[in-house]
Amino acid sequence: MEPSDHDEPEAAGARRLTSTLPEFQSARGMLVSLAYRLLGSWHDAEDVLQETYVRWSGVDRATVVEPRRYLTRVVTRLAIDVLRTRQARRESYQGEWLPEPAPSDPFAEVDTSDLSLAVLHLMERLTPPQRAVYVLRTAFELPYDEIADILGRSAEDCRQLHKRASTALDRDRPRFEPTPAEQRRLLLDFVAAARDGDLARLEAMLQESVHEWSDGGGKRGIARKPLVGREQVATFFRRIYDDRELSVVPLELVTGPALDVRVPGYRHVLHLVIDGDRIAEIRIQANPAKLSALGW
Template identity: 65%
Template sequence: MTVLEEYQSARGMLAGLAYRLLGSMHDTEDVLQEAYVRWSAADRTEVAEPRRYLTRVVTRLAIDVLRTRKARRESYVGEWLPEPVPATVLDLDDVSMALLHLMERLTPPQRAVYVLRTAFTLPYDEIAEILDRTPEDCRQLHRRALRSVDAEPRFQPSPAEQRRLLLDFVAAARDGDLPRLESMLKATATSYTDGGGLRRTARKPVTGRDRVATFFAHIYAHPEFTATPIDLVTGPALHVVVRGRPHILTVDRDADGITALRILANPEKLSAIER
């Protein structure tokens, strides 16, 4: 195969790896472009396994991006949420918005080990080679990562149930039906909003059943309102437009009700949706 053909044969896997590591399609595309440049310039006689080589390059580039992004994140206005990506763009079925959000707690090496071990089931010796660490160090990083993301919801409703919940919740909010909204929410429910300082949004999480219910009843009361179901790589969501301004709404739930809602309103993160 040619240089391009070998890269293209691995591109889907590499895109899934980069998005899991970064939670951003914009950053994923940048990493993939740089990985191709490096692959094109590589001495092919020294590359025994192209996919393994490209996995190492993409992982290391993503770690560099995460480290650089950490400094920018300190000045980010409000909550930082992963970028929503349509299901047609990436072929992923094992990643949720909740998990991507939780992985923001991890250090770049922890996140890399977690993704390579959990999503790609690579052995620790291979992960160690990719990260230039020892296998035991990688085991420790994986254990720490597991403790940090242990809050990921274990209850997984079907896509149809998730869509119905989203639509029922929005309908109750549009009606201003606080008792109905509160009946859907757990007492500790939390709403996260990402406007990036470019939209007027709640800059801090809204926590508590009554506060979350009141918050959504207020912001969804405007007559200029539409809500359209869409499928993201992370699962069902709603594309909501209020007064001409779009956002993406996702929910997490367990067997007892909604545990978290996420509003992604930063226009810079909606490019993949608004195309």
């Protein structure tokens, strides 16, 4: 049977999509890492990648000299638009906004050893352009001239943005980070002490100035404001984990070790930042809308 006029555009479209797929797929690991670093949200990153592919499949190939550079520019600019829109929504968000945990599988092809939930949380302090420059320069080591082309700014402007971003982030980084194995051990020890109601042991594991953040999205009865100080944080966890029905399952996120903590009525991701041999920061992600990437 001869193809009809109706079939020809569909066939041409299928051929075009097929021809664009290999180049996009070869860059996908890098693009996923870029989008997640820029956004701190797995679902927003997926949306950005989907839109990037739509644009890539429709672009005139004769105008694209370097596909990876083109794709990097599209992902970055789309992510900046999302960040700017999200800033307005953040004003009505109930409680603390924390990054969305993501599994490690989609990032298998790229180095994410420098990525952590703490850094993603800290980057919420930055403006969208600062965040973009910081990620492109620090994580992907792009030259300032290329970053300037991606953002439509001057190279000197990008240098200044990176300097300000680095200053804002570096002052709050832990000085002595443990190995992943040590992190896993301390996570389990921390929950065990809280479940046992051992307040003295809990306090001994915490820095005096320890901070705790919880993100329930207004859907979970957890602390809506940050908790600060050893006594306050230890008391809080003794109260919420002092339950014999509590169970924990180790998690391997792209950002490092964490725990899937299950208490009657809900579950959450527990993440610690350890400086030396004590806990400096604690984050609880309990917003159901931010946990579906883990298959929950």
